[in-house]
Amino acid sequence: MKTRAAVCHEANTPWETEEIEIxxxxxxxxxxxxxxxxxxxxxxxLRLGDISPPPELLGLMGLESMFPVIGGHEGSGVVTEVGPEVQHVAVGDRVAVAFIPSCGVCYWCSSGRQNLCDLGAHTLAGPMISDGTWRHHLGETNLGRMCQLGTFAETMVVHEASLVKIAPDAPLKAAALISCGISTGFGAVTDRASTRPGEVVVVVGCGGVGSGALQGARLAGARAIVAVDPVPFKIDQAKKIGATHGAASMEEALPLVVEITQGRMADVVVLTPETLTGDLIAPACQLGSKDARIVATAIAPIGQMDVQLNLFNLAMYNQSLLGTVFGSASPRVQVPRLISLYQNGQLDIDELITNEYTIDQVQQGYDDLHAGRNVRGVVNFGTDS
Ligand SMILES: NC(=O)c1ccc[n+]([C@@H]2O[C@H](COP(=O)([O-])OP(=O)(O)OC[C@H]3O[C@@H](n4cnc5c(N)ncnc54)[C@H](O)[C@@H]3O)[C@@H](O)[C@H]2O)c1
Ligand SMILES: [Zn+2]
Ligand SMILES: [Zn+2]
Known part of the structure; x- marks a missing residue:
């Protein structure tokens, strides 16, 4: 079947909308x-090559390159066809995607940590998890898909492990944002950092993921929530969804956090800028109190090894430096849970969607993101009546 999809042909070239075969x-x-x-x-x-594994690792995955690749790993839609042996979804079901597939039976899934499923090893690989063959083609060329998904396409064929079944009345637009960014930021604060009522939380980077973190902090009962972002529009938006204070940088946030906490500093610092670099860890730890939890949530370039960190302080202040994937929660638990919070009016999503785009405008959407114009852009496929 033919469908239209936003494809990146090689690293550092724009998203281009193509008619592809699935x-x-x-x-x-x-x-x-x-x-x-x-x-x-x-x-x-992905497009900028930050998460392309080195050639020797690509070789082990049977690939020469990550490209060409269909973009997109956040999204929602309706099941229109199931292949043989599909067990947990049926035609007509509403679904959200999961950028880490979950099999349900591996050690990690069985111990309640679907976000760490062993199938995650395939998430950056090109062919299908089921049998290692390719389902998406542009002429004679096989197409990879971001995170085994490729949501920048009118139609996708994915493994059922990559889907979260949601309720028949689940709002699809909110579900799309909850499927990655909101869940990741929210869980970074609630599940990974175990934020408790009365604590002070700093969120560094107030885009889509940061907006989930701000609201995780609000719903966890934080007494002060400091939004840090160099773009004033992002701070204004952050204050609408729960931030109590704003700062343009971690340096600017330092005296603010001293004042808010009488010098005790923040209990939780979540790092969600667009790119995580080694120079961001030391100032984040500096914003943290004794016993603080610092959560590295943003993605760093794949080979990033160097980090500035005061090791003496890390130990002597009893701090925890934590990583997180998908906010350290299981997609099949977190996504329906956050959809319910949205339906109850407790989680703001509509306010975060700054602009909507057609499938022909994906690069435009990312240009707007880089220009600081979007909290979140959304591709609207025009199928949700
Ligand atoms: N760990 C995971 O499972 C996971 C899941 C989803 C996304 N991510 C990653 O999280 C990060 C955030 O994603 P997003 O979609 O929210 O990005 P985004 O572009 O929407 O937001 C990033 C924000 O950070 C701000 N910023 C940039 N540099 C900053 C700095 N030094 N200090 C403070 N703010 C700064 C930008 O102005 C922007 O508002 C990305 O690296 C993304 O790849 C990780
Ligand atoms: Zn598993
Ligand atoms: Zn994402």
Whole structure:
């Protein structure tokens, strides 16, 4: 079947919308008609080559390159066809995507940590998880898909492990943002940092993921929430969804946090700028109190090894430096939970969608993101009546 998709042909070239061919679903695979796709910064990390594994690792994955690749790993839609042996979704089901597939039976899934499923090893690989063959083609060329998904396409064929079934009345637009950015930021604060009522939280980077972190802090009962972002519009937006204070940089936030806490400093610092670099860790730790939790949430270039960190302080202040993938929660638990919070009016999503785009405007959406104009851009496929 033919469909339209935003493809990146090689690193550092723009997203281009192409008519592609998608084969029928094989065993355990599902065809989804997309409703919305959120425009997360991680797709730009893919396009800009930040997350391309080195050639020796690509070789082990049977690949020469990550490209050409269909972008998009945030999204929602409706199941239109299921292949043989599909177990957990049926035609007509509403679904959100999961950028780490979860099999449900590996050690990590069985211990309640679907975000660490062993199938995650395939998330940057090109061919299908089910049988290692390719389902998406542009002429004679096979196409990879961001995170085994490729939500910047009118139709996707994905493994059922990459889908989260949501309620028949689940709002698809909100579900799209919750499927990655909101859940990741929210969980970074609530699940990874275990934020408690009355604590002070600093969120560094107030885009899509940061907006989830700010609201995780609000719903966890933080007494002060400091939004840090160099773009004034992002601070204004952050204050609408729970931030109590704003600062343009971590340096500027330092005296503010001293004042808010009488010098005790913040209990939790979450790092969600567009790119994580080694020079951001030391100032984040400086914003943290004794016993603070510092959560590295943003993506660093894949070979990033050097970090500035005062090791003496890390130990003597009893601080924890934590990583997180998908906010350290299981997609099949977190996504429906956050959709319910949205439906109850407790989680703001609509306010975060600054602009909507067609499938022909994906690069425009990312240009707007880089220019500081979007909290989140969304591709609207026009299928949600
Ligand atoms: N760990 C995970 O599982 C996971 C999941 C999704 C996204 N991510 C990553 O999280 C990061 C954020 O994603 P996003 O979609 O929210 O990006 P985004 O572009 O929407 O937001 C990033 C924000 O950071 C701000 N910023 C840039 N430099 C800053 C600095 N030095 N201090 C403070 N703010 C700064 C920008 O102005 C922007 O508002 C990206 O690296 C993304 O790839 C990680
Ligand atoms: Zn994402
Ligand atoms: Zn698993």
């Amino acid at each position: 084969d029928d679903p094989h065993a355990h695979e599902v065809r989804v008609q997309m409703a919305y796709a959120g425009m997360c910064q991680s797709d730009e990390h």
